[in-house]
Amino acid sequence: MDYSPLFPSNKLRSHTEIPSVYTPEEIFQLLEYIRNSGYTNKRRNYAIAVLIAVYGFRAGDIKEMKLSDIDWQNETIRVDQSKTKQRLVHKLTCHTGNALAEYVLKERPEGTSEKVFLKGDGFEIKSSVTISTMIFIAFIDSGININGRKHGSHSLRHSLASNMLSNGAGILEISKTLGHASVDTTRIYSKVNITRLRLCELEVPRHE
Structure with a gap:
């Protein structure tokens, strides 16, 4: 049975474009592909992708991230957002810590730059x-x-927010994680999840 009529389409109308999102399984497939790929800078690329997928960092902020932003002793990582001028500090998980260590110790070119992520030539x-x-x-x-979905770095950020919402996280928690200046920006992800439900056909169990 199609339960789409339970979710009126007129409530979804907005001038704001609904973000493209991916499931946790698709994100895992992407990360595993990058980790095992033949890319020249695969450790760098993998670490970057993990940071966006786990923390929702913006590409521009990752580009500016310095080695001093990683506190190995206290197991934290920080980023200064250029868009909102806010500083975000997150717990460094084993997954992200290992990905960063693999890149910094085994692939990152030596040089004088304090930036974490460099090109292959340094x-x-x-x-x-x-x-x-x-x-x-x-x-x-x-x-x-x-x-038909968009598939740049922002889609990983959008997917984190949408999947957090699906797992029961509140709008305020998601807004804090992503570093949104306003919770109104975060509310768009509730529309993403309603759209997912509207596209589902639910089979009603038969009672005999």
């Missing part, structure tokens, strides 16, 4: 487009069915 990444393009290409190469 120079700094000049544009956030470089990061978004890397994610864009990885989505395509991974074999994930894009199905």
